[in-house]
Amino acid sequence: MDLVRDVVVLGGGSGGYATALRATQLGLSVALVEADKVGGTCLHRGCIPTKAMLHSGEVADAVRAAAGVGVLARLDGVDLTGVRAYRDGVVNRLHRGLAGLLRGRNVDVVTGRGRVAEVTASTVVVEVDGRRVIGRHLVLATGSRPRWPSWAAPGPRVLDSDGALALEAIPARLAVLGGGVIGVEMASLWRSLGAEVVLVEAADRLVAAEEPAVSAALAKALRARGITVVTGAPVAAVTESEDAVEIEVDGERHTVDVAIVAVGREPVTADLGLEAAGVRTEGGFIAVDERLHTNVPRVWAVGDLVTGYALAHRAFGHGIAVAERISGADPVPVPEHHIPRVTYSDPEIASVGLTTAAAQALHGAENVTATTYPLGGNGRSQILGTTGFVHMVRLNDGPVIGVHAIGARMGEQIGQAQLLVGWEAHPEDAAPHLAAHPTQNEALGEAALALAGKPLHAHS
Numbered sequence: 001m002d003l004v005r006d007v008v009v010l011g012g013g014s015g016g017y018a019t020a021l022r023a024t025q026l027g028l029s030v031a032l033v034e035a036d037k038v039g040g041t042c043l044h045r046g047c048i049p050t051k052a053m054l055h056s057g058e059v060a061d062a063v064r065a066a067a068g069v070g071v072l073a074r075l076d077g078v079d080l081t082g083v084r085a086y087r088d089g090v091v092n093r094l095h096r097g098l099a100g101l102l103r104g105r106n107v108d109v110v111t112g113r114g115r116v117a118e119v120t121a122s123t124v125v126v127e128v129d130g131r132r133v134i135g136r137h138l139v140l141a142t143g144s145r146p147r148w149p150s151w152a153a154p155g156p157r158v159l160d161s162d163g164a165l166a167l168e169a170i171p172a173r174l175a176v177l178g179g180g181v182i183g184v185e186m187a188s189l190w191r192s193l194g195a196e197v198v199l200v201e202a203a204d205r206l207v208a209a210e211e212p213a214v215s216a217a218l219a220k221a222l223r224a225r226g227i228t229v230v231t232g233a234p235v236a237a238v239t240e241s242e243d244a245v246e247i248e249v250d251g252e253r254h255t256v257d258v259a260i261v262a263v264g265r266e267p268v269t270a271d272l273g274l275e276a277a278g279v280r281t282e283g284g285f286i287a288v289d290e291r292l293h294t295n296v297p298r299v300w301a302v303g304d305l306v307t308g309y310a311l312a313h314r315a316f317g318h319g320i321a322v323a324e325r326i327s328g329a330d331p332v333p334v335p336e337h338h339i340p341r342v343t344y345s346d347p348e349i350a351s352v353g354l355t356t357a358a359a360q361a362l363h364g365a366e367n368v369t370a371t372t373y374p375l376g377g378n379g380r381s382q383i384l385g386t387t388g389f390v391h392m393v394r395l396n397d398g399p400v401i402g403v404h405a406i407g408a409r410m411g412e413q414i415g416q417a418q419l420l421v422g423w424e425a426h427p428e429d430a431a432p433h434l435a436a437h438p439t440q441n442e443a444l445g446e447a448a449l450a451l452a453g454k455p456l457h458a459h460s
């Protein structure tokens with residue numbers, strides 16, 4: 001029998017399940033079609049498992065550094081089986097929690113691969129393994145997958161980020177190809193777990209979307225951790241043999257045990273029946289207006305299917321907004337650059353808003369002021385033994401429009417920066433609210449104090 005609901009969501013990752021949860025809160029009935037497990041990339045192959053493994057790496061590094069804080073401890077090694085068990089435990093608990101949440105909100109989860117079969121004047125029909133699931137509205141949320149370049153092919157020793165999570169032993173020598181967010185996190189993680197790592201990036205700097213000073217500080221910190229960082233050098237070829245992988249880059253050859261390819265992700269739009277349904281795509285992504293509506297009435301798209309930052313919280317935000325629009329409200333779209341970004345490497349990178357160069361290009365260099373507060377002046381960062389900085393950008397006599405930070409735990413600071421930027425706070429508004437001492441949060445406060453013309457712990 002056909003399943004008929006107000007909303008059919010195709011894909012149960014961050015974007016899809018957020019749509020479903022918000023829609024049922026608003027009194028809409030929802031069918032959520034998921035080919036694999038609810039939670040999608042972020043929960044099963046992305047955010048959560050990688051951050052759990054990064055935490056294992058952080059613990060290993062803390063033991064290595066223990067003597068420096070007077071603690072006698074010795075690292076006997078890292079047991080990847082134990083790391084995987086811990087990681088999988090975290091993922092499984094969250095997965096059970098999410099499944100329970102969806103059940104509790106009366107979301108009908110339909111397991112199977114769906115494709116759009118028919119769009120009529122008032123309904124959208126999705127076919128799932130021969131079964132018809134019909135909605136007044138359809139929300140496309142099939143996400144993204146690793147992109148493979150022409151110069152590499154998957155193999156037992158040549159992996160993407162999904163394959164890296166399945167590794168059963170820590171490679172002695174590892175190459176990470178691509179120095180974007182995934183590449184940097186992978187390099188940091190496997191170095192902490194004990195691998196010799198070479199990180200290769202085609203562009204002239206790592207994480208090229210960040211402030212240039214952040215990229216420079218990151219490269220310096222990773223090199224100090226023993227990672228070989230090669231920039232301005234596109235990988236030309238990857239050749240796998242039975243017992244090694246040869247990487248050809250910049251006329252040089254690197255021989256490693258395993259290579260992880262991390263040169264970006266691509267949207268999952270193939271075989272969804274989009275062409276027949278008349279849903280327009282652009283460069284592989286679903287074409288949407290600023291309210292995430294496609295060109296076909298009552299068909300929407302959320303998350304990694306929509307060009308922009310491929311981030312879980314962006315997908316959550318999309319899902320919530322689309323559910324509200326379907327129910328008749330019209331939430332204001334959040335500007336893309338107001339979405340916070342964190343790279344969870346050691347050191348961490350966190351940013352929100354415009355870079356200095358982007359702000360100058362948009363508003364004129366004479367209308368923009370920026371300040372950099374070094375973590376060397378921050379007590380808590382000194383205690384943690386981290387270096388780095390907080391860089392804050394403002395419009396002259398206007399709001400904070402960008403915050404960019406690097407250093408241990410900087411990801412935890414970005415929430416406040418996000419509110420400063422999102423709520424268009426002036427540094428003068430923030431300056432009187434002195435942060436608790438000693439916290440790393442004070443570094444943000446110091447930057448605001450400096451931009452308000454009254455720096456405190458800063459050498460003039």
Ligand SMILES: Cc1cc2nc3c(=O)[nH]c(=O)nc-3n(C[C@H](O)[C@H](O)[C@H](O)COP(=O)(O)OP(=O)(O)OC[C@H]3O[C@@H](n4cnc5c(N)ncnc54)[C@H](O)[C@@H]3O)c2cc1C
Pocket residue numbers: 010011012013014015016033034035036037038039040041042043045046047048050051112113114115141142143144161182268272302303304305310311312313314315344
């Ligand atoms: C290694 C890695 C680390 C990451 N770390 C972070 C991080 O720390 N923070 C962060 O914000 N983001 C992170 N991301 C990005 C984040 O995972 C994505 O932005 C997010 O998962 C996008 O959500 P989505 O709902 O658009 O798609 P997805 O999570 O990809 O979900 C899509 C779902 O659709 C299902 N599906 C696909 N086709 C069909 C079909 N035809 N029928 C039914 N179901 C289908 C899939 O099985 C999948 O479950 C990371 C990504 C990776 C790869």
Ligand SMILES: NC(=O)c1ccc[n+]([C@@H]2O[C@H](COP(=O)([O-])OP(=O)(O)OC[C@H]3O[C@@H](n4cnc5c(N)ncnc54)[C@H](O)[C@@H]3O)[C@@H](O)[C@H]2O)c1
Pocket residue numbers: 149177178179180181182183185200201202203207208233234235236262263264265309310311341342343344
């Ligand atoms: N912490 C997080 O929020 C997080 C973590 C992981 C992934 N993600 C999301 O996943 C997306 C994909 O991540 P990604 O790192 O794969 O993509 P990316 O686009 O961020 O980086 C890919 C990098 O590969 C480089 N590259 C391309 N061809 C190359 C070549 N021939 N040789 C060497 N380098 C080459 C590019 O210059 C680029 O810097 C990100 O955009 C991000 O939004 C987010």
